[in-house]
Amino acid sequence: MKKKRILLKIGSNTLTKETDQISREKIEDIGRQINILKDEFEFIIVSSGAIAAAKEFVKLEHHGQEINVKQALASIGQPYLMRMFQENFRELGLFTSQCLLSYSDFENPKSKGNIKNTIDILVANNFIPIINENDTVATDEIQFGDNDKLAALTAALLHVDLLLIATNTDGIYTKASLENGKPITISEASGLVELKQEISSEKSTHGTGGMQSKIEAATIASNANIDTWIINGIKDNFITEALNGVSHFTKIKA
Template sequence: MNQIIVIKIGTSSLTVPDTGSLALSTIATLVETLTNLRQQGYQVILVSSGAVGVGCGRLGISKRPQTLHQKQAIAAVGQGRLIRIYDDLFNNLGQPIAQILLTRHDFKERSSYVNANNTLQALLDLGVIPVVNENDTVATDELKFGDNDTLSALVASLVGADWLFLLTDVDKLYSADPRLVPSATPIDLVASDELSNLDISVGGSGTSWGTGGMVTKITAARIATGAGVTTVITNGKKPSNIIKILAGRAIGTRFEPQPRPENARKRWIANGLVSKGKIYLDDGALKAISEQGKSLLSAGIIAVEGDFYSADAVDLYSQDNLKIARGIVNYSSNELQLIKGKKSHNINDILGYEGAETVIHRDNLVIIN
């Protein structure tokens, strides 16, 4: 099977500093690089920011808008221009592309999630490069990804990608923001068992035109590597480095992947769903679900946080506040407050009606840490 590569390029790499105008030479190099990858047999997905920046340029706006409705309107202006530039450049090299606009809803609903995957896979099989962006014009605050780093990681998880490249305005991850701390040291490799403890404050925030920064890239790396995707942070002004990295060159910062979840449904639970609450477990329940592959029972629950309903996603925590797993719950938060710590055979008497034997069935449970 051909390897799948997801490349995310941020606004800071696509635009000229302080102006918001497009850096056409960088985009042209990116297009040439991705076309070369396709010719080498890789299946390629591009996650591209820049719609708001391009829209601001077209409208003569000097600062990134702050309100949601302004961003949505300006993104609508910029998205068409952005995809036209990509289409023109790719077309000159004989490479077909497709525009895919997604919202968080497309990952939250199982049917939409499966359909999005099927569409992307069909495009890849046709030799097309999908160009993905958030559908800013319809996304609400509750259903926004927040940044395209997160979107790219979720797309990589969705399609079962082999690689995720996060192209940004620095060469690699540093121990601190090198623009502010000259003594900051570069980080070349983050092992799979080190990422969960990595300080997400390193590297600084995004540019005035972008929404991300190194914090969101580390968060994206956690999502992607948790889905079994090797992730690399590298300089967006040098897209050709992608080919060198795939050939074995140690460029940028590489995050080693965790073992891939055993099926697509569990990847959806781990990364596609938005957690609605927290359930804290005793040591016996933690061992049962993480080491013995068992379902979660009410007896092992010691505390419940949040307001959620049956069939919502919740995160499972140890008593020392370490996130262990995520699952789809069979009871609401109000019901769990009544049955936590109780034996399963007592649930019906406590609730006054027949309930599920398990709080979260093992088929709807994925271990995260």
């Protein structure tokens, strides 16, 4: 039986569980769920969190612009982040690999082909690719989108069956429910225009995206005929519960 392919995007807020440091417990939770689902699904992960990982260990002096300091922090934090994934996943019998990509890679047909071929081989050999933006040469994630766009472009390139975007809310809430302080999740949507009218422009604590970038990611996925689910990654078992239909989240139909 051919496995369904899921691209899981994990934001910094999910990985830190809205604290000031990466949560090993959360990485273990993700690995445990993937291990449960591995006979039915194959996973590709797009993970933020390199800057948050670095901030646990270092405080850099400002010898330049703020954006350059963040790029330096990403360079320091990326190996720490990968080590946490590798150690936690290995204990579950899962193997990981690192892929650092830039948006410019998606504009070059040869680069796109190389990315797809490499990741297909990794997945076929039971390695879980963990993708992040190459922040030392590109600043798009730091400035604009917390990897949401990168996840959607990768999902489209790899022809995945589902894009899961883990965030710190139970999906997208109706604007009216947020205004009266009692958030209500939009459970399903097929029209992105209507969703755009509902979303808040607020950014997340550690991340740089907010719901706007998730809608833009869903648009890219939708154009590639891929459904997007926006789920609450802070909660334990968020992947298995979403797949079993027992949690509140937003499904955006392609």
